Amino acid sequence: MQNSIWTYSWDIQDVGMAEFLADIRERAGADMVSLAVSYHAGRFLQPRSPKRKVYFPEDGTVYYRPDPALWDKASIAPLVARNVEEGGDMLAALVAERERGGPAVSAWTVCLHNTRLGLLHPGEVTRTAFDDANSYSLCPSSPAARRYVTGLVRDITTRYRPDRLELESPSFMGFAHGYHHEKDGVGLLPEDDFLLSLCFCRHCTAQAGAAGIDMAEARRMVRGFVAAACERAVPEPQLPDFPARGIDAFAPWPALHEFLAWRRTPVMSLLAEIRAAADPATRLVLVEGRDAWLGGVDLAEAGRLLDGLVLCAYDMAPEAVARLAREGRRLVGPDRFLGLGYRLFHPEMRDEADFVAKVAAGRAEGVDGLNVYNYGLVPRPRLDWVRAALA
Known part of the structure; x- marks a missing residue:
């Protein structure tokens, strides 16, 4: 078992x-640290x-x-956090400790979520059917955004040689994501989001x-549903069988259905480019949820392109965790890494016994590892729950 804890430099x-x-x-x-090496804004309580x-x-x-040489002519380039200049390069420090x-060291890399x-x-960035810009989400179809993500992966894996690199958000993001002061007075349903x-x-x-999809008609349909x-x-649901049927819920609208099937193309090809850009000494895993198809991710194909998956078992009862693990193993097969991600948040985890049962x-379903969120966000006694779950 590879047991890691997510954490931040600070x-x-x-x-x-x-x-x-x-x-x-x-x-x-635990025997691994998953350090955020590319991240977004937030407000974090540090207990x-x-x-x-x-x-x-x-x-x-x-x-x-x-590496300045790698980014010299890039149209989209990373900005180093002041934290690194003020407190030091913790990725380098962890690699030295290793x-x-x-x-072991894992580089937790947020890809396209970048306001x-x-x-x-x-x-x-991604844009709605009404041409509203989603500033928090670079688009996986954008050549410049793709070069940015592959550049990050190449830079981190060749210069630091982490044991693993965890990819977060290399896909289309949902509409609701916790942006500053988000307002929704409608009461958007999952299908609306x-x-x-x-x-x-x-x-x-x-x-x-260019792939033959009638985008004008697909846009018209989406606008109609949202309006x-x-x-x-x-x-009131307009698609009563959503999300259970996946994109097949949209089968009565051929142009929209074809467009939804196509959305996997830019996401999966980006994962293939990430694989090609990475130093082969670093294992690549995708961090995703059970409904990854919403973002254009084919989990089975992702498992084949990369070295495995970490599926987030957030806020699930033990029975649901077991089902997620079984489905994950079916998707990645016996030879690829399958990990589960858990949050140590209360009341999601009521107590030690609750966490132990979910792990x-x-x-019991044969997962290869677990990731626990998050070292700095929870009281120290909850770290004891991790040891108890591993015992």
Whole structure:
């Protein structure tokens, strides 16, 4: 079992490397650290930091030192967080600790979720059927965005040689994602959120059109569904079998159905380009949820292109965790890595016994590892739950 804990650079800097490593290995019993090396904005409660209780990371920055030569002519380039200059390169520090016998290192890389870059490059973000720019989401069909993501992967894996690189958001993002002061007075249903997430940017429109899809008709259908949702006094499903049937729920509308099938093309080809860009010494895994198809991800194909999957078992009962693990193994087969991701958040995890039961449900199905979220966001005693679950 490969057991990792997700964390941020500021977590390590605040408590110090020695205490951090003791917590990871001795208290939690983990053997890997999954460090965020490319991340978005947020507000983070830091329950046990000796320096602060709240941290606001910079939006859309990286937490390593990029190779200037690699980015010299790039139209979209990473910005190094001030955190690295002020507190040090924690990716380099963890790799150095690994060489001295410390835990393995995984580079947790947020790919296309980047509001800072989206605002700087509005022509490279996803757009709704009404041409509204989703500034938080670079589009996987954008050549510039794709070069940015593959550049990150090449840069990190060749310069730092982490044991693993975890890919987050290399796909189309949902409409609702926790943006600052999001407002929805309609009461959007899951189908509405999905329809508003469908991208009709210039790249998607041109590429899907070249594949023979009637994009004008697909756009017209999506606009019609969204407009109808906005006109009702109270929410009412227009697709009663959504999301259970996947894109087949849209079979009565051929142009839209064909477009939804096509959405896998840019996402899966981006994963193939990421694979080609990475140093082969670093294993690549995709971090996803059970409904990854919503973002254009084919989990079975992703498992074949990469070295495996980490499926998030957030807020699931043990029975649902077991089903997720069985389905994940069916998708990736016996030879690819399958991990499960858990949050140590309360009340999602009521107590130690609750967490142990949910981890045991996945382990009983033969998963290869687990990732736990998140070192700096929970009280230290919850690290004991991790050791108990691994025992």
